[in-house]
Amino acid sequence: MENLVIxxxxxxxxxxxxxQFKQLSLFDENGNLKSEFAENINKSIDKILHLNExxxxxxxxxxxxxxxxxxENIKSKVTxxxxxxxxxxxxxxxxxxxxxxxxxxxxxxxxxxRAYFTFNLSDLYxxxxxxxxxxxxxxxxxxxxxxxxxxxxxKEFIVPNRYYDNKKKTWVQRISIFPLLxxxxxxxxxxxxxxxxxxxxxITVADFFIGYxxxxxxNYFNIPSDLNQRLRRIxxxxxxxxxxxxxxxxxxxxxxxxxxxxxxxYNSLVDIMRLDKYIANNNHKRIxxxxxxAFDAAIKLGIIKTWLETKNKWGSVKFVLEVNK
Numbered sequence: 001m002e003n004l005v006i007x008x009x010x011x012x013x014x015x016x017x018x019x020q021f022k023q024l025s026l027f028d029e030n031g032n033l034k035s036e037f038a039e040n041i042n043k044s045i046d047k048i049l050h051l052n053e054x055x056x057x058x059x060x061x062x063x064x065x066x067x068x069x070x071x072e073n074i075k076s077k078v079t080x081x082x083x084x085x086x087x088x089x090x091x092x093x094x095x096x097x098x099x100x101x102x103x104x105x106x107x108x109x110x111x112x113x114r115a116y117f118t119f120n121l122s123d124l125y126x127x128x129x130x131x132x133x134x135x136x137x138x139x140x141x142x143x144x145x146x147x148x149x150x151x152x153x154x155k156e157f158i159v160p161n162r163y164y165d166n167k168k169k170t171w172v173q174r175i176s177i178f179p180l181l182x183x184x185x186x187x188x189x190x191x192x193x194x195x196x197x198x199x200x201x202x203i204t205v206a207d208f209f210i211g212y213x214x215x216x217x218x219n220y221f222n223i224p225s226d227l228n229q230r231l232r233r234i235x236x237x238x239x240x241x242x243x244x245x246x247x248x249x250x251x252x253x254x255x256x257x258x259x260x261x262x263x264x265x266y267n268s269l270v271d272i273m274r275l276d277k278y279i280a281n282n283n284h285k286r287i288x289x290x291x292x293x294a295f296d297a298a299i300k301l302g303i304i305k306t307w308l309e310t311k312n313k314w315g316s317v318k319f320v321l322e323v324n325k
Contacts, residue, residue, distance in 0.1 A: 006095045006227070007211040007220040012180070013252060015157050016087060017245050017272050018063045026065055033069065037175055041066065044156060044177040048078045051154075058154045060177065064276070066158070080155065081277070084239035085128070085148040088228050091248075092127035093181055093203075095225055098211045106210070113207040118200040124149065129228030153183045159206070181205045221255035223248065234300040242273030246294040250303055254323055262304075266317040269294075295321070 014020040028034050033041070044060055051058040059080035062070065067079070100106040100117040107116045121142075128148075130141040156177050165172045184202040212220040224230060231244065249272050253262045269291050270276055278286045298304045298321070305322045312318045 004225055005222040006091070006098060006225050008091075008094060008223045008248065008251070009208040010219050010221065010252065011159075011208045012090065012094070012206075013245075013248055015061070015159065015180070016082065016090065017249065018061070018067070018274065019271065020158065020160050021063050021065060033066070040175055040177055041158070045074065045078055048156070052077060055154070057151070058156075059151075060156045061158070063158060064271070080151070082155075082241055082274075083148060083151070084241040084244055085144045086152055086155075087241050087244045088128050088231070088239060089124070089145060089148045089152060090180070091223070091228055092124060092129075093205060094209050095127050096123060097205055097209045101210055108207070108210065109204075114204040115207060115210050116202065116204045118202050120200055121146070127228065129230075129232040131232060149181075149183070152181055153179060155179060178206075180209075221252040223251045230301055231297070234297060240290070240293065242275055242290050243294045243297050246273050247297060247301065247303070250298055250321075254303060257323070260323055260325070262321045262323060264319050264321070265312060266291075266319070269319070291319075295319070 011020070014022070026033060026037055032038075048058045048060055058078075060078050061082060062079060067075070070079075096119055097106065097115060097117060100119075101115075105117055108114075109116065122137075125137045125142055125145060128145045130137040130145060132138070156179055159176045159178065159180075160173065161176055162171045162173050164170075182204050184204060208219070227247075231239065231247075235243075246269065250262070264272075270279070270287060273290060273294065275287050275290055278284060278290075295304070295307045299306070302324050305324045307319055307321045309317060309319055
Protein backbone atom coordinates (compact mmCIF):
# COMPACT_ATOMS: atom_id res chain seq x y z
CA MET A 1 0.00 0.00 0.00
CA GLU A 2 1.11 3.56 -0.70
CA ASN A 3 -0.01 4.85 2.67
CA LEU A 4 2.09 3.86 5.67
CA VAL A 5 -0.76 3.30 8.09
CA ILE A 6 -4.26 1.87 8.14
CA UNK A 7 -6.91 3.77 10.08
CA UNK A 8 -8.31 0.82 11.98
CA UNK A 9 -11.86 1.23 13.33
CA UNK A 10 -12.38 0.98 17.09
CA UNK A 11 -15.81 -0.44 16.35
CA UNK A 12 -14.35 -3.36 14.41
CA UNK A 13 -11.79 -4.15 17.11
CA UNK A 14 -14.54 -4.24 19.75
CA UNK A 15 -16.52 -6.66 17.58
CA UNK A 16 -13.46 -8.90 16.99
CA UNK A 17 -12.74 -9.05 20.73
CA UNK A 18 -16.45 -9.50 21.56
CA UNK A 19 -16.52 -6.33 23.64
CA GLN A 20 -19.00 -4.30 21.60
CA PHE A 21 -21.43 -4.14 24.53
CA LYS A 22 -18.97 -3.36 27.32
CA GLN A 23 -20.56 0.04 28.01
CA LEU A 24 -24.15 -1.01 27.38
CA SER A 25 -26.75 -2.97 29.28
CA LEU A 26 -28.06 -6.02 27.45
CA PHE A 27 -30.12 -7.31 30.35
CA ASP A 28 -33.09 -6.01 32.34
CA GLU A 29 -33.29 -5.75 36.14
CA ASN A 30 -34.31 -9.43 36.34
CA GLY A 31 -31.20 -10.58 34.46
CA ASN A 32 -33.10 -11.40 31.25
CA LEU A 33 -31.97 -10.33 27.81
CA LYS A 34 -33.91 -7.22 26.87
CA SER A 35 -36.75 -7.95 24.44
CA GLU A 36 -35.56 -5.48 21.81
CA PHE A 37 -32.27 -7.38 21.58
CA ALA A 38 -33.66 -10.90 22.07
CA GLU A 39 -35.99 -10.63 19.07
CA ASN A 40 -33.17 -9.80 16.64
CA ILE A 41 -30.88 -12.46 18.07
CA ASN A 42 -33.53 -15.21 17.93
CA LYS A 43 -34.35 -14.34 14.31
CA SER A 44 -30.69 -14.54 13.35
CA ILE A 45 -30.23 -17.87 15.11
CA ASP A 46 -33.25 -19.27 13.27
CA LYS A 47 -31.84 -17.99 9.97
CA ILE A 48 -28.42 -19.58 10.56
CA LEU A 49 -30.00 -22.89 11.60
CA HIS A 50 -32.04 -22.88 8.39
CA LEU A 51 -29.02 -22.04 6.19
CA ASN A 52 -26.95 -24.75 7.85
CA GLU A 53 -29.50 -27.41 6.92
CA UNK A 54 -28.03 -27.16 3.41
CA UNK A 55 -24.55 -25.69 3.87
CA UNK A 56 -23.39 -26.13 7.47
CA UNK A 57 -20.83 -23.33 7.24
CA UNK A 58 -22.84 -20.30 8.37
CA UNK A 59 -22.28 -18.88 11.84
CA UNK A 60 -22.75 -15.96 14.23
CA UNK A 61 -20.11 -14.38 16.47
CA UNK A 62 -21.70 -13.52 19.82
CA UNK A 63 -20.29 -11.16 22.45
CA UNK A 64 -19.33 -12.87 25.71
CA UNK A 65 -22.44 -11.95 27.69
CA UNK A 66 -24.75 -13.48 25.10
CA UNK A 67 -22.51 -16.46 24.35
CA UNK A 68 -22.64 -17.47 28.03
CA UNK A 69 -26.43 -17.75 28.11
CA UNK A 70 -26.86 -19.73 24.89
CA UNK A 71 -27.83 -23.40 25.31
CA GLU A 72 -24.93 -25.64 24.30
CA ASN A 73 -27.01 -27.49 21.69
CA ILE A 74 -27.75 -24.19 19.93
CA LYS A 75 -24.26 -22.76 20.35
CA SER A 76 -22.65 -25.80 18.72
CA LYS A 77 -24.85 -25.37 15.65
CA VAL A 78 -24.59 -21.63 15.07
CA THR A 79 -21.24 -20.42 16.43
CA UNK A 80 -17.69 -20.77 15.12
CA UNK A 81 -14.75 -19.13 16.82
CA UNK A 82 -12.97 -16.37 14.93
CA UNK A 83 -9.71 -17.77 13.57
CA UNK A 84 -6.35 -16.05 13.38
CA UNK A 85 -6.46 -16.10 9.58
CA UNK A 86 -9.89 -14.46 9.68
CA UNK A 87 -8.38 -11.77 11.94
CA UNK A 88 -5.64 -11.21 9.36
CA UNK A 89 -8.16 -11.10 6.51
CA UNK A 90 -10.21 -8.47 8.33
CA UNK A 91 -7.05 -6.39 8.71
CA UNK A 92 -6.25 -6.94 5.04
CA UNK A 93 -9.72 -5.94 3.86
CA UNK A 94 -9.67 -2.74 5.93
CA UNK A 95 -6.37 -1.86 4.25
CA UNK A 96 -7.64 -2.70 0.76
CA UNK A 97 -10.82 -0.68 1.33
CA UNK A 98 -8.84 2.37 2.36
CA UNK A 99 -6.47 1.95 -0.58
CA UNK A 100 -9.48 1.79 -2.92
CA UNK A 101 -10.83 4.97 -1.30
CA UNK A 102 -7.48 6.71 -1.78
CA UNK A 103 -7.43 5.66 -5.46
CA UNK A 104 -11.01 6.79 -6.03
CA UNK A 105 -12.36 3.31 -6.84
CA UNK A 106 -14.46 2.88 -3.69
CA UNK A 107 -18.21 3.42 -3.88
CA UNK A 108 -20.28 4.16 -0.81
CA UNK A 109 -24.01 3.42 -0.61
CA UNK A 110 -25.38 5.59 2.17
CA UNK A 111 -28.83 4.00 2.13
CA UNK A 112 -27.42 0.60 3.16
CA UNK A 113 -24.37 1.93 5.03
CA ARG A 114 -21.97 -0.25 3.06
CA ALA A 115 -19.04 0.38 0.74
CA TYR A 116 -18.29 -1.47 -2.49
CA PHE A 117 -14.99 -2.20 -4.23
CA THR A 118 -13.25 -4.86 -6.29
CA PHE A 119 -10.06 -6.82 -5.70
CA ASN A 120 -8.20 -9.83 -7.03
CA LEU A 121 -6.76 -12.71 -5.08
CA SER A 122 -3.17 -11.50 -5.44
CA ASP A 123 -4.17 -8.28 -3.67
CA LEU A 124 -5.73 -10.31 -0.89
CA TYR A 125 -2.77 -12.71 -0.50
CA UNK A 126 -0.36 -9.78 -0.30
CA UNK A 127 -2.46 -7.80 2.17
CA UNK A 128 -3.09 -10.88 4.35
CA UNK A 129 0.66 -11.53 4.63
CA UNK A 130 1.01 -14.70 2.56
CA UNK A 131 4.61 -15.79 2.10
CA UNK A 132 6.22 -15.65 -1.34
CA UNK A 133 8.77 -18.14 -2.67
CA UNK A 134 10.27 -17.59 -6.13
CA UNK A 135 7.53 -15.08 -6.91
CA UNK A 136 4.68 -17.42 -5.93
CA UNK A 137 2.55 -17.32 -2.81
CA UNK A 138 2.65 -20.27 -0.42
CA UNK A 139 -0.14 -22.65 -1.61
CA UNK A 140 -1.22 -23.65 1.90
CA UNK A 141 -1.42 -20.03 3.03
CA UNK A 142 -3.38 -19.12 -0.10
CA UNK A 143 -5.91 -21.83 0.72
CA UNK A 144 -6.20 -20.68 4.34
CA UNK A 145 -6.79 -17.07 3.24
CA UNK A 146 -9.46 -18.08 0.72
CA UNK A 147 -11.20 -20.23 3.33
CA UNK A 148 -11.07 -17.37 5.84
CA UNK A 149 -12.61 -14.95 3.35
CA UNK A 150 -15.42 -17.36 2.55
CA UNK A 151 -15.97 -18.02 6.24
CA UNK A 152 -16.29 -14.29 6.93
CA UNK A 153 -18.73 -14.05 4.02
CA UNK A 154 -20.90 -16.55 5.91
CA LYS A 155 -20.25 -15.25 9.43
CA GLU A 156 -22.59 -12.71 11.00
CA PHE A 157 -21.62 -10.29 13.76
CA ILE A 158 -23.68 -8.30 16.24
CA VAL A 159 -23.12 -4.60 15.61
CA PRO A 160 -24.43 -2.01 18.08
CA ASN A 161 -25.88 1.21 16.74
CA ARG A 162 -28.43 3.77 17.83
CA TYR A 163 -31.12 6.11 16.55
CA TYR A 164 -32.68 9.29 17.88
CA ASP A 165 -36.28 8.90 19.10
CA ASN A 166 -37.96 12.22 18.36
CA LYS A 167 -40.93 11.44 20.58
CA LYS A 168 -38.86 10.54 23.62
CA LYS A 169 -36.15 13.08 22.74
CA THR A 170 -33.40 10.60 23.48
CA TRP A 171 -30.97 8.22 21.80
CA VAL A 172 -32.12 4.59 21.70
CA GLN A 173 -29.67 1.69 21.54
CA ARG A 174 -30.33 -1.13 19.07
CA ILE A 175 -28.41 -3.92 17.37
CA SER A 176 -27.97 -5.13 13.81
CA ILE A 177 -26.73 -8.58 12.87
CA PHE A 178 -25.00 -9.03 9.52
CA PRO A 179 -21.73 -10.15 7.85
CA LEU A 180 -19.03 -7.51 8.06
CA LEU A 181 -18.06 -8.33 4.50
CA UNK A 182 -19.85 -10.05 1.64
CA UNK A 183 -18.61 -11.34 -1.70
CA UNK A 184 -20.99 -10.60 -4.57
CA UNK A 185 -19.24 -12.29 -7.48
CA UNK A 186 -21.57 -15.22 -6.81
CA UNK A 187 -20.70 -17.27 -9.88
CA UNK A 188 -17.14 -17.61 -8.59
CA UNK A 189 -17.94 -18.82 -5.08
CA UNK A 190 -18.55 -22.45 -5.96
CA UNK A 191 -15.17 -22.67 -7.72
CA UNK A 192 -13.26 -20.23 -5.53
CA UNK A 193 -10.16 -22.40 -5.11
CA UNK A 194 -9.65 -22.64 -8.88
CA UNK A 195 -10.31 -19.00 -9.73
CA UNK A 196 -8.29 -17.80 -12.69
CA UNK A 197 -5.58 -15.24 -12.07
CA UNK A 198 -6.72 -11.66 -12.44
CA UNK A 199 -10.43 -12.26 -11.87
CA UNK A 200 -11.90 -9.38 -9.91
CA UNK A 201 -14.12 -10.07 -6.93
CA UNK A 202 -16.86 -7.69 -5.94
CA ILE A 203 -17.19 -7.13 -2.22
CA THR A 204 -19.18 -4.91 0.10
CA VAL A 205 -18.11 -4.04 3.63
CA ALA A 206 -19.59 -2.28 6.64
CA ASP A 207 -19.25 1.49 6.43
CA PHE A 208 -16.82 1.75 9.35
CA PHE A 209 -14.12 -0.05 7.32
CA ILE A 210 -13.63 3.08 5.22
CA GLY A 211 -11.44 5.16 7.55
CA TYR A 212 -11.99 8.38 9.40
CA UNK A 213 -13.36 11.68 8.27
CA UNK A 214 -12.10 14.71 10.18
CA UNK A 215 -15.04 14.86 12.56
CA UNK A 216 -14.74 11.15 13.40
CA UNK A 217 -10.99 10.86 13.88
CA UNK A 218 -11.40 9.60 17.46
CA ASN A 219 -13.18 6.48 16.16
CA TYR A 220 -9.99 5.06 14.62
CA PHE A 221 -6.40 4.25 15.53
CA ASN A 222 -3.34 3.68 13.36
CA ILE A 223 -1.69 0.36 12.59
CA PRO A 224 1.10 -0.29 10.05
CA SER A 225 -0.23 -0.94 6.56
CA ASP A 226 2.05 -4.00 6.34
CA LEU A 227 1.15 -5.41 9.77
CA ASN A 228 0.21 -8.83 8.38
CA GLN A 229 3.55 -9.14 6.58
CA ARG A 230 5.38 -8.19 9.77
CA LEU A 231 3.40 -10.76 11.74
CA ARG A 232 4.25 -13.47 9.26
CA ARG A 233 7.96 -12.65 9.57
CA ILE A 234 8.05 -12.78 13.39
CA UNK A 235 5.83 -15.81 14.00
CA UNK A 236 6.36 -19.49 13.39
CA UNK A 237 3.69 -22.05 12.65
CA UNK A 238 0.01 -21.22 12.63
CA UNK A 239 -0.99 -17.66 13.51
CA UNK A 240 -2.64 -17.14 16.90
CA UNK A 241 -5.91 -15.20 17.05
CA UNK A 242 -5.45 -14.13 20.68
CA UNK A 243 -1.98 -12.75 20.03
CA UNK A 244 -3.06 -10.80 16.98
CA UNK A 245 -6.13 -9.34 18.66
CA UNK A 246 -3.95 -8.23 21.56
CA UNK A 247 -1.51 -6.53 19.18
CA UNK A 248 -4.33 -4.52 17.60
CA UNK A 249 -5.55 -3.62 21.06
CA UNK A 250 -2.03 -2.51 21.98
CA UNK A 251 -1.71 -0.34 18.86
CA UNK A 252 -4.99 1.28 19.90
CA UNK A 253 -3.68 1.94 23.44
CA UNK A 254 -0.39 3.39 22.16
CA UNK A 255 -2.30 5.59 19.71
CA UNK A 256 -4.42 7.02 22.54
CA UNK A 257 -1.91 7.41 25.36
CA UNK A 258 0.78 9.99 26.09
CA UNK A 259 2.25 7.84 28.86
CA UNK A 260 5.41 5.75 28.67
CA UNK A 261 3.66 2.67 30.07
CA UNK A 262 0.42 0.78 29.50
CA UNK A 263 -1.14 -1.48 32.13
CA UNK A 264 -3.36 -4.53 31.70
CA UNK A 265 -4.96 -6.66 34.39
CA TYR A 266 -4.72 -10.42 33.90
CA ASN A 267 -8.50 -10.77 33.52
CA SER A 268 -8.59 -7.97 30.94
CA LEU A 269 -6.08 -9.82 28.79
CA VAL A 270 -8.11 -13.01 29.08
CA ASP A 271 -11.09 -11.09 27.63
CA ILE A 272 -9.14 -9.22 24.94
CA MET A 273 -7.33 -12.34 23.73
CA ARG A 274 -10.46 -14.51 23.97
CA LEU A 275 -8.70 -16.94 26.32
CA ASP A 276 -11.83 -17.71 28.32
CA LYS A 277 -12.09 -20.97 26.33
CA TYR A 278 -9.15 -22.26 28.40
CA ILE A 279 -11.02 -21.44 31.59
CA ALA A 280 -14.13 -23.22 30.30
CA ASN A 281 -12.01 -26.28 29.44
CA ASN A 282 -10.19 -26.12 32.82
CA ASN A 283 -6.95 -25.59 30.93
CA HIS A 284 -5.69 -22.56 32.84
CA LYS A 285 -2.03 -23.47 32.31
CA ARG A 286 -2.27 -22.40 28.65
CA ILE A 287 -3.27 -18.82 29.48
CA UNK A 288 0.05 -17.51 30.80
CA UNK A 289 2.12 -18.81 27.82
CA UNK A 290 -0.39 -17.22 25.43
CA UNK A 291 -0.06 -13.86 27.19
CA UNK A 292 3.74 -14.05 27.19
CA UNK A 293 3.71 -14.98 23.50
CA ALA A 294 1.68 -11.81 22.83
CA PHE A 295 4.17 -9.69 24.77
CA ASP A 296 7.07 -11.28 22.89
CA ALA A 297 5.41 -10.46 19.56
CA ALA A 298 4.86 -6.85 20.70
CA ILE A 299 8.58 -6.54 21.50
CA LYS A 300 9.59 -8.03 18.13
CA LEU A 301 7.28 -5.57 16.36
CA GLY A 302 8.85 -2.70 18.29
CA ILE A 303 5.61 -1.63 19.98
CA ILE A 304 6.97 -2.09 23.51
CA LYS A 305 10.45 -2.34 24.99
CA THR A 306 9.87 -4.51 28.04
CA TRP A 307 7.13 -5.71 30.38
CA LEU A 308 6.90 -6.73 34.00
CA GLU A 309 4.38 -8.48 36.21
CA THR A 310 3.16 -6.86 39.40
CA LYS A 311 0.01 -6.54 41.53
CA ASN A 312 -2.77 -3.99 41.46
CA LYS A 313 -4.12 -2.39 44.64
CA TRP A 314 -6.52 -5.31 45.12
CA GLY A 315 -3.70 -7.86 44.95
CA SER A 316 -4.55 -9.20 41.50
CA VAL A 317 -1.98 -9.78 38.76
CA LYS A 318 -1.37 -6.93 36.35
CA PHE A 319 1.23 -6.32 33.65
CA VAL A 320 3.06 -3.07 32.98
CA LEU A 321 4.31 -2.59 29.43
CA GLU A 322 6.93 0.02 28.55
CA VAL A 323 5.98 1.72 25.29
CA ASN A 324 8.65 2.07 22.60
CA LYS A 325 8.22 5.70 21.48
